[in-house]
Amino acid sequence: MTPPPEPDTVQVVWDPVFNRYDFGRWHPMAPVRLDLTARLCGALGLFSAPGVRVVSARPADDDLLRTVHDPEYVRAVQAASADPRDAQEVFGLGTEDDPAFPGMHEAAARIVGGSVDLGRAVLDGRALHGVNFCGGMHHAKPGCASGFCVYNDAAAAVRAALDDGAQRVAYVDLDCHHGDGTEAVFWDEPRVLTISVHESGTTLFPGTGFADELGGPGALGSAVNLALPAGTRDAGWLRAVHSVVPQLVSAFAPDLLVTQHGCDTHALDPLGHLVLSLDAQRVAAASMHALAHSAAGGRWLALGGGGYEVVDVVPRTWAHLVAEAAHRPLEPSTPLPPEWRAHVEESTGREAPRSMTDGASGAFQDWSSGYDPDDPVDRAVLATRRAAFPLHGLDPDFD
Numbered sequence: 001m002t003p004p005p006e007p008d009t010v011q012v013v014w015d016p017v018f019n020r021y022d023f024g025r026w027h028p029m030a031p032v033r034l035d036l037t038a039r040l041c042g043a044l045g046l047f048s049a050p051g052v053r054v055v056s057a058r059p060a061d062d063d064l065l066r067t068v069h070d071p072e073y074v075r076a077v078q079a080a081s082a083d084p085r086d087a088q089e090v091f092g093l094g095t096e097d098d099p100a101f102p103g104m105h106e107a108a109a110r111i112v113g114g115s116v117d118l119g120r121a122v123l124d125g126r127a128l129h130g131v132n133f134c135g136g137m138h139h140a141k142p143g144c145a146s147g148f149c150v151y152n153d154a155a156a157a158v159r160a161a162l163d164d165g166a167q168r169v170a171y172v173d174l175d176c177h178h179g180d181g182t183e184a185v186f187w188d189e190p191r192v193l194t195i196s197v198h199e200s201g202t203t204l205f206p207g208t209g210f211a212d213e214l215g216g217p218g219a220l221g222s223a224v225n226l227a228l229p230a231g232t233r234d235a236g237w238l239r240a241v242h243s244v245v246p247q248l249v250s251a252f253a254p255d256l257l258v259t260q261h262g263c264d265t266h267a268l269d270p271l272g273h274l275v276l277s278l279d280a281q282r283v284a285a286a287s288m289h290a291l292a293h294s295a296a297g298g299r300w301l302a303l304g305g306g307g308y309e310v311v312d313v314v315p316r317t318w319a320h321l322v323a324e325a326a327h328r329p330l331e332p333s334t335p336l337p338p339e340w341r342a343h344v345e346e347s348t349g350r351e352a353p354r355s356m357t358d359g360a361s362g363a364f365q366d367w368s369s370g371y372d373p374d375d376p377v378d379r380a381v382l383a384t385r386r387a388a389f390p391l392h393g394l395d396p397d398f399d
C-alpha cells in the first residue's frame with residue numbers, strides 16, 4: 001500500500017514525453033523550452049525537494065476533450081494527427097501557427113490530461129498546489145486550434161473542477177496575449193471568472209480583450225480584460241495586475257484559483273511588446289500564490305503558457321514558479337547550476353544566464369496610493385475597473 005500523500009504536497013507535471021508537442025523546426029513553440037525548464041528545476045533540486053511530487057500524465061480521452069471542444073473538432077485533430085495532409089484550415093489546423101504533425105492529438109490531449117488531473121488533485125486535497133508548465137494553451141477554442149494551442153487544458157481543468165463540485169472557479173491569465181480561448185469557453189458561465197491582463201489587441205494577436213468585453217448576458221462581469229499599452233514595463237504591469245486581480249478574485253471567493261503564467265511578457269520575448277523582467281514575473285507568481293491562500297483556501301493550479309525566449313527567459317521564469325508553489329522561493333541571486341549552464345551551451349550554442357534574476361527590483365506602487373488619469377497604464381486600469389468592478393460590488397476608483 002502506498003502511504004497517503006503529505007498534505008503539503010505540490011504536484012508538478014513533467015515527463016520528457018511532453019517534448020512531443022512539436023510543430024517543427026522553425027516554429028516558436030519549440031519543445032526545448034519545456035526541456036530546459038525541467039532540467040533547470042532538476043538541477044536546482046526542486047524536483048527532488050521534500051513535498052514535491054513529479055507526475056506524468058496520460059492523454060485526456062475524447063469525453064474529457066468534449067467537455068470544452070466540439071466533437072467534430074476533436075475528430076478533425078485526430079485525422080490531422082494520423083495524417084497531417086488531412087489537416088483542415090476551417091478547424092485552424094495545417095496553418096502557419098498550428099501546422100499538423102504526427103501524434104498531435106495525443107501530445108495535445110496529454111497536456112489536458114496533466115492539467116485536469118492536477119486540478120482534481122488540488123480540489124480534493126491530494127495536493128496543496130499543482131504546476132503544469134507544459135499547459136496554459138489558452139487560445140484553443142471550442143471549435144478550432146489557434147495561436148499554437150490545439151486543446152485548451154486550462155478550460156478543461158476549470159470545467160472538470162465545476163463537474164467535480166466546485167461552486168466557483170477563478171482563472172487569471174498573465175500571458176502577453178489575451179486568453180481568448182479560455183474566455184470563450186466560459187463566456188456565458190457565471191460560475192467562472194476569467195481575468196486576462198495582456199498587451200492590447202491593437203498591437204498584438206489575437207486582437208481582442210478590451211475592457212468592455214465582460215461576458216455573456218447571463219454572466220456579465222464573469223470576463224474581465226485589462227489591455228495594456230505596448231512598451232509597459234515592470235512597475236506598470238505589476239501595478240496593473242495588483243489593481244485588478246486580487247480585488248476581483250477576493251470578491252468572487254472561488255473554490256479553486258487557476259493561473260496562467262505565459263512569460264512572453266518578458267522584454268526579450270520575440271513575439272510580444274511588453275518589457276518585463278524575470279523579477280516582475282517572479283513577484284506576480286508570488287502574488288498569485290498568496291492570493292490562492294487568502295481567497296481560494298490555498299487551492300492553486302498554476303500553468304505555463306506562451307514564452308518564446310527559450311534560454312534566458314522560459315526556464316528561469318517557470319523554475320521560479322515551481323519553487324514558489326513548492327514553498328521554496330528562490331533568492332533572485334541564486335546562481336544557475338554549472339551542469340545546467342553547460343547543457344544549455346552545448347545543446348543550443350548560446351551562453352546561458354548566470355543567476356535567477358535580471359537585476360530588477362520588482363517594486364511597484366499600489367492603486368491605493370492614488371492614480372494619474374494621464375498615465376496610459378493607469379488609464380487602461382481605470383477602464384477595466386470602471387467596466388468590471390461595479391458588477392462585483394467593488395469601487396472602481398478607490399481601493
Ligand SMILES: [Zn+2]
Nearest residue numbers: 175177264306
Ligand atoms: Zn502568449
Ligand SMILES: [Zn+2]
Nearest residue numbers: 129289293327
Ligand atoms: Zn502555498
